[in-house]
Amino acid sequence: SAYYEHSFLADSMGIELVEAADLVVDDDRVWMRTIAGRVQVDVIYRRVDDDYLDPLVFRADSMLGVPGLIAAYAAGNVAIINAPGNGIADDKAIYSYMPEIVRFYSGGEAKLPNVETWRCREPQALQYVLDNLDQVVVKLVDGSGGYGMLVGPTASRQEIEDFRRALIAEPHRYIAQPTLALSTVPTLADSGLSPRHVDFRPFVLTGSKGVQVVPGGLTRVALKEGSLVVNSSQGGGTKDSFVLMAEPRNQSQSQTIGGMTQSQGFGA
Structure with missing residues (x-):
């Protein structure tokens, strides 16, 4: 694909x-x-x-x-x-432990806070999720591509009940998070320009020169009206991402970053 x-x-x-x-x-x-x-x-x-x-x-x-x-x-x-084996990093339950992992290895607190995450294998968390299925997002811990998700606020009653049964049967397979209010951007649709939800994925590289945050990243857009799922496998798309630089860079520096000059931005 x-x-x-x-x-x-x-x-x-x-x-x-x-x-x-x-x-x-x-x-x-x-x-x-x-x-x-x-x-x-x-x-x-x-x-x-x-x-x-x-x-x-x-x-x-x-x-x-x-x-x-x-x-x-x-x-x-x-x-x-x-x-x-590095797919362990994609396990959504592992994400919930990141503050503890950062604290263990660095001795300090994470600079970016986690999205609140409920591990459904824990009885108290499971009960909270079951009581609030119409308000939270439920995800398979090993899911990807937007599959195996429940977006409570936009789900049908039947979808919520189906997930309720799945959670009760195999709670260890799921985590839940609050529904985030994603930003919207104007997007060309069949009816003309209309708002669509987007998210932004930055990239951080680790190598011989230390840790480097790549200028730019991937901007994903949900092309379906009202949808919060931006994955391409669920009908999502991409938008160009532009980085505004505070000071001009010379040509050699621009070429180092994707071969583009500063005025071109960085495409997603």
């Missing part, structure tokens, strides 16, 4: 875009098949879920993975980005 994005990134970075059939593992090393012969692969930026990454380790019926890839990774002969 994101093939255009993958193709664009590969072309822009000058790297190969491959499928599992293009790769082979031999002697714990990953090779890419080319018309000129095999070429060793040192780094893989993967867009395949963990379960399908290597049929010898995970799902044996996977046709998307590369047999032996995990053995090559464990041997240190190839780097995989995103690393297998």
Whole structure:
């Protein structure tokens, strides 16, 4: 579904875009098949879920993975980005522990407060959520793409009752949060310009030069009227993001940031 994005990134970075059939593992090393012969692969930026990454380790019926890839990774002969297992960071229950995690590792308080989050596996939190299903947002802890969500204020009575039964049956699978009042921006719709809800996702990189907040980010917009779900898989879209710089930057600095001059902004 994101093939255009993958193709664009590969072309822009000058790297190969491959499928599992293009790769082979031999002697714990990953090779890419080319018309000129095999070429060793040192780094893989993967867009395949963990379960399908290597049929010898995970799902044996996977046709998307590369047999032996995990053995090559464990041997240190190839780097995989995103690393297998880092999906734990997507677990929405883990998010609720971030203030404690920050405090444990840094000795200080988080600079950005968390959105209040109720872990439904805790009886008191579950009872609160059940009593306020029409006011909160309920999410699967391992959900993504806007799937498995209940937005209480806009949900039907039947949807609320369906989630009530699911919460009672498997409370450990859910968290809940208050419904946030997202900002709106003018958006071109069939009826003309009308407000649509948006959110903004910044990107923070950690590397040899420390922590860097990338100027710009991803602005997502809910194209459905009244919707608070901005995920592309749920009919959401994107809008350009513009960064207003306090002082002019020279051309070399502008090129460092996405190859754009300061007057162009940074597209989402």
